[in-house]
Amino acid sequence: MKVGIVGAGMVGSSAGYALAVMGLASTVVLVDHNHDLAVAQAEDIAHAVPFMSSTIVEAADYDGLVGAKVVILAAGVSQKPGETRLALLERNAAVFKDVVGKVLSVAPEAILLIASNPVDIMTQITQRISGLPAGRVIGSGTILDTARFRSLLGRHLGISPQSVHAYVLGEHGDSEVLAWSNAKVGSLSLAEIAAQVGSPITRDVRARIDDGVRNAAYKIIKGKGATYYGIGAGLARIVKAIARDQHDVLTVSCVMPEVGGVRDVALSIPRVIGVDGISADLMPDLSSEEFEELEKSAQLLKDSVESIAL
Numbered sequence: 001m002k003v004g005i006v007g008a009g010m011v012g013s014s015a016g017y018a019l020a021v022m023g024l025a026s027t028v029v030l031v032d033h034n035h036d037l038a039v040a041q042a043e044d045i046a047h048a049v050p051f052m053s054s055t056i057v058e059a060a061d062y063d064g065l066v067g068a069k070v071v072i073l074a075a076g077v078s079q080k081p082g083e084t085r086l087a088l089l090e091r092n093a094a095v096f097k098d099v100v101g102k103v104l105s106v107a108p109e110a111i112l113l114i115a116s117n118p119v120d121i122m123t124q125i126t127q128r129i130s131g132l133p134a135g136r137v138i139g140s141g142t143i144l145d146t147a148r149f150r151s152l153l154g155r156h157l158g159i160s161p162q163s164v165h166a167y168v169l170g171e172h173g174d175s176e177v178l179a180w181s182n183a184k185v186g187s188l189s190l191a192e193i194a195a196q197v198g199s200p201i202t203r204d205v206r207a208r209i210d211d212g213v214r215n216a217a218y219k220i221i222k223g224k225g226a227t228y229y230g231i232g233a234g235l236a237r238i239v240k241a242i243a244r245d246q247h248d249v250l251t252v253s254c255v256m257p258e259v260g261g262v263r264d265v266a267l268s269i270p271r272v273i274g275v276d277g278i279s280a281d282l283m284p285d286l287s288s289e290e291f292e293e294l295e296k297s298a299q300l301l302k303d304s305v306e307s308i309a310l
């Protein structure tokens with residue numbers, strides 16, 4: 001399967017690296033308006049391939065995306081230290097107005113996988129520009145936040161994050177909602193597992209984990225300028241679900257008809273993903289407090305998307 005990546009910066013190249021070393025694509029094509037950067041990234045990633053897979057990694061112009069089954073959109077600007085994701089909206093909307101049409105002119109059948117921030121709004125903008133069915137325009141959404149939540153919960157409990165089933169919903173951003181009420185480890189509720197392993201989830205532990213998830217990007221960007229390994233692996237994980245038609249449940253963003261009272265808005269809930277993109281939305285049971293937070297997150301995203309002229 002051919003996978004295209006538009007935007008060969010830190011996020012795009014990390015996704016390309018993860019796809020290549022995991023052997024999830026026959027070909028990975030990197031496109032960037034800085035073509036020299038795309039060429040350099042493709043060459044560097046290609047040198048890792050002989051150790052792990054046989055993926056062909058190359059740089060190209062948009063023509064190189066012909067036949068791509070998935071195209072990852074990671075072009076645009078990223079946050080400076082202290083800057084919110086929403087502050088990138090106008091600049092990245094302008095980039096997407098340029099990029100989406102070019103991608104579809106050569107790869108009209110592709111599933112579009114959006115990474116650029118603010119990712120929920122970029123997903124909604126892409127769906128509007130492209131006119132594609134909502135299930136073929138997938139935002140990476142809270143896949144990364146969910147990984148952060150599972151990682152911190154697993155660390156607290158001394159359990160592998162792969163056995164922690166816990167989701168972050170709503171905006172990939174400051175208003176996201178950690179769904180504590182339905183988190184499970186194996187078949188046990190959080191309260192039960194915490195009691196069994198002797199690591200209670202106190203108010204302080206909860207606040208520490210919430211901060212660790214919600215503010216992870218700010219801390220990493222302050223320390224090293226950008227985040228990219230986590231999202232690179234997350235994007236590869238979504239491609240895996242598509243490439244192998246796995247019908248995996250992942251928290252990704254997509255335009256949905258209604259969330260509470262808010263209509264036509266893109267945000268994350270768990271969704272089933274396979275070869276045709278998203279095939280089902282799985283709205284979790286939430287406490288009334290969590291559902292209220294989700295509605296607030298939806299309203300904030302809706303207000304932001306309406307502020308942008310398309």
Ligand SMILES: NC(=O)C1=CN([C@@H]2O[C@H](COP(=O)(O)OP(=O)(O)OC[C@H]3O[C@@H](n4cnc5c(N)ncnc54)[C@H](O)[C@@H]3O)[C@@H](O)[C@H]2O)C=CC1
Pocket residue numbers: 006007008009010011012031032033034037074075076077078079088092095098099114115116117118119140141144172226227228231
């Ligand atoms: N969804 C998520 O969880 C995450 C999203 N991000 C977002 O991903 C995006 C990319 O971040 P980085 O890779 O760190 O930035 P970067 O600056 O390293 O790379 C962006 C690339 O886009 C290219 N580009 C800009 N305009 C273009 C256009 N019109 N056509 C083609 N290429 C163009 C640039 O030349 C650059 O190489 C940002 O918006 C960032 O906020 C970053 C981390 C996590």
Ligand SMILES: CC(=O)C(=O)O
Pocket residue numbers: 079085117144216217227
């Ligand atoms: C930058 C970003 O969106 C993240 O690391 O969550």
